Amino acid sequence: MSGAIYPSLRGRLVVITGGGSGIGAGLTEAFARQGARVVFMDIAIAESEALAAELAHLDPAPIFHNCDLTQVAALQTCMAEIAAEHGPVEVLINNAANDDRHSLAEVTPDYWDDRMAVNLRHMYFAAQSAAPAMQAAGKGVILNLGSISWHLGLPDLSLYETAKAGIEGMTRALARELGADGVRVACIVPGNVKTPRQMKWYTPEGEAEIVAAQCLKGRIEPRDVAALALFLASDDARFITGHEYFVDAGWR
Numbered sequence: 001m002s003g004a005i006y007p008s009l010r011g012r013l014v015v016i017t018g019g020g021s022g023i024g025a026g027l028t029e030a031f032a033r034q035g036a037r038v039v040f041m042d043i044a045i046a047e048s049e050a051l052a053a054e055l056a057h058l059d060p061a062p063i064f065h066n067c068d069l070t071q072v073a074a075l076q077t078c079m080a081e082i083a084a085e086h087g088p089v090e091v092l093i094n095n096a097a098n099d100d101r102h103s104l105a106e107v108t109p110d111y112w113d114d115r116m117a118v119n120l121r122h123m124y125f126a127a128q129s130a131a132p133a134m135q136a137a138g139k140g141v142i143l144n145l146g147s148i149s150w151h152l153g154l155p156d157l158s159l160y161e162t163a164k165a166g167i168e169g170m171t172r173a174l175a176r177e178l179g180a181d182g183v184r185v186a187c188i189v190p191g192n193v194k195t196p197r198q199m200k201w202y203t204p205e206g207e208a209e210i211v212a213a214q215c216l217k218g219r220i221e222p223r224d225v226a227a228l229a230l231f232l233a234s235d236d237a238r239f240i241t242g243h244e245y246f247v248d249a250g251w252r
Contacts, residue, residue: 017094031229070118075125089129143186147164171242184241193220194221
């Protein structure tokens with residue numbers, strides 16, 4: 001395994017939402033290769049089962065739970081089942097999101113509610129489910145995945161950017177509320193990460209424009225985001241909480 005090794009992550013129960021593809025798959029693999037006990041939730045069954053099969057040789061191998069995170073009751077049930085089977089959640093990574101494009105004119109109240117459920121609401125209720133055991137243990141980590149998009153004001157993403165901006169506020173609020181009990185909450189802000197989903201939005205020319213706007217001239221990959229997540233989840237980051245940390249190659 002290349003990269004840093006964090007002994008404090010070995011054996012730790014890590015729950016990752018949206019862990020079956022894209023950045024989430026990179027997170028699932030990275031934590032599993034640290035020897036963490038990884039359980040990942042996703043609605044994409046085929047991709048998630050393929051990932052679980054690919055990583056089945058690891059000890060312990062990551063475990064896939066099919067869960068529609070937009071249904072709060074289903075999410076709460078899934079979190080309870082994970083805790084009952086594997087013990088208290090020690091690291092929660094709120095990663096699941098959907099960046100479908102939309103314009104102001106076409107947004108309806110129902111679509112607003114759907115986008116908030118996909119991109120923001122489930123993070124709060126996953127944290128609500130995981131927090132009591134973390135507080136009782138006097139330690140725990142919640143990492144929320146934000147986005148560079150709202151910092152740049154990218155087009156056709158007004159609801160996604162509204163949700164992602166809210167995640168940073170939620171992170172700071174939860175860090176304050178849970179910090180007295182030793183629970184850390186931080187936000188990772190990825191730039192444009194090269195995943196199959198992101199590649200469908202960009203032509204080669206558009207991709208080149210993004211790289212040109214970055215201070216570092218290269219393409220960010222899921223493993224780059226995972227590298228930061230590993231550090232923030234480890235005991236090496238024991239006094240890091242309540243803030244946002246960018247992995248964007250200096251995109252301006």
